[in-house]
Amino acid sequence: MSSDIPTIDFGRFERSEKDGTQLASEIDAALSTVGFLHLVNHGIEQGKIDESFQWVRAKSRKFFSLSPTDKESMYPRSEAYDCGYVSLGQEKVRGKNCMKECVDINGSSGGEMDRILPGFHGFMVQFHQECAILIQKLLKCLSVALGLGDEDALGQHHTDSLFNLNLIHYPEVAAEQLRSGSAVRLPAHSDPGSLTLLFQQKVGGLEIADMSSTCETATVKVEQTAKFIAVEPQPATILVNVGYLLMRWSNGRWKNTVHRVMAPPVSGNTDSVDTVPERYSTAFFSFPGPDTVIEPLDACISVENPRRWAPIIAGKYLRKKISSMYS
Ligand SMILES: O=C(O)CCC(=O)C(=O)O
Numbered sequence: 140m141s142s143d144i145p146t147i148d149f150g151r152f153e154r155s156e157k158d159g160t161q162l163a164s165e166i167d168a169a170l171s172t173v174g175f176l177h178l179v180n181h182g183i184e185q186g187k188i189d190e191s192f193q194w195v196r197a198k199s200r201k202f203f204s205l206s207p208t209d210k211e212s213m214y215p216r217s218e219a220y221d222c223g224y225v226s227l228g229q230e231k232v233r234g235k236n237c238m239k240e241c242v243d244i245n246g247s248s249g250g251e252m253d254r255i256l257p258g259f260h261g262f263m264v265q266f267h268q269e270c271a272i273l274i275q276k277l278l279k280c281l282s283v284a285l286g287l288g289d290e291d292a293l294g295q296h297h298t299d300s301l302f303n304l305n306l307i308h309y310p311e312v313a314a315e316q317l318r319s320g321s322a323v324r325l326p327a328h329s330d331p332g333s334l335t336l337l338f339q340q341k342v343g344g345l346e347i348a349d350m351s352s353t354c355e356t357a358t359v360k361v362e363q364t365a366k367f368i369a370v371e372p373q374p375a376t377i378l379v380n381v382g383y384l385l386m387r388w389s390n391g392r393w394k395n396t397v398h399r400v401m402a403p404p405v406s407g408n409t410d411s412v413d414t415v416p417e418r419y420s421t422a423f424f425s426f427p428g429p430d431t432v433i434e435p436l437d438a439c440i441s442v443e444n445p446r447r448w449a450p451i452i453a454g455k456y457l458r459k460k461i462s463s464m465y466s
């Protein structure tokens with residue numbers, strides 16, 4: 140597996156059948172090797188992406204500068220729907236508390252949004268819709284790549300699921316705390332659902348495992364043995380990666396690559412840098428509908444690659460995964 144993340148020009152989507160087939164096979168190749176790709180000309184205006192970050196920036200007195208009580212009143216946590224505000228240190232990955240706060244928005248309302256931050260929820264619901272449209276387009280490409288006959292073969296299983304727009308803030312932290320491991324931003328993990336869209340703003344820190352540098356597949360072992368590569372934020376680009384359920388569905392064809400958030404790379408003398416600046420990122424998580432039976436697709440099974448997994452129910456798997464994150 141190569142660790143270079145391919146850049147895919149999505150402007151060819153729906154241009155012609157030939158372009159569509161070529162695009163589908165490039166996406167297929169990227170997800171089959173690295174499990175991540177950079178998408179350009181994706182159809183979501185850069186102005187909207189910039190605005191989404193302006194709405195959360197603590198320094199612009201927006202969402203993350205509100206008091207914890209206000210953030211919770213706007214988005215009360217609902218584990219049943221995996222949405223709402225998660226305060227600093229509340230999320231755990233393998234027992235480690237993450238030095239991040241985030242809010243998962245899935246389009247439903249319930250809290251006191253407009254009283255506290257007028258306009259925020261309306262903007263985010265629209266942004267959520269744009270991301271969901273892009274996910275459906277990507278799933279079309281993947282259905283074409285597998286020759287499933289119907290370009291909505293995968294997308295149709297994503298119409299009764301709530302996708303999550305996860306706005307994340309990693310506050311400034313002492314570099315020493317990250318270096319010594321006494322604080323972690325986001326430990327190595329892989330995403331659970333179908334496809335994730337990731338928007339990063341200015342301050343980096345995201346790293347992906349070069350899965351070709353290790354023979355291990357379990358996250359903990361990958362973390363101990365693999366080489367990790369920094370993924371610098373790139374303007375006008377969305378990072379796309381594969382979740383666990385999509386990997387299983389594709390019988391391992393598309394890679395559920397391990398990734399994490401560390402201190403961003405610094406040039407020059409690292410000893411002189413004693414604080415790591417705050418980081419903002421947005422992950423849009425898509426999931427198959429809760430009743431979807433995820434079993435390796437026939438198109439992904441062959442003599443060389445026999446069926447690798449038994450069927451699993453998407454919602455049941457996701458509920459278990461989510462409850463373990465906050466316990
Ligand atoms: O903040 C980031 O860049 C990564 C977020 C992520 O991987 C996740 O929330 O699953």
Ligand SMILES: [Fe+2]
Pocket residue numbers: 328329330398
């Ligand atoms: Fe992730």
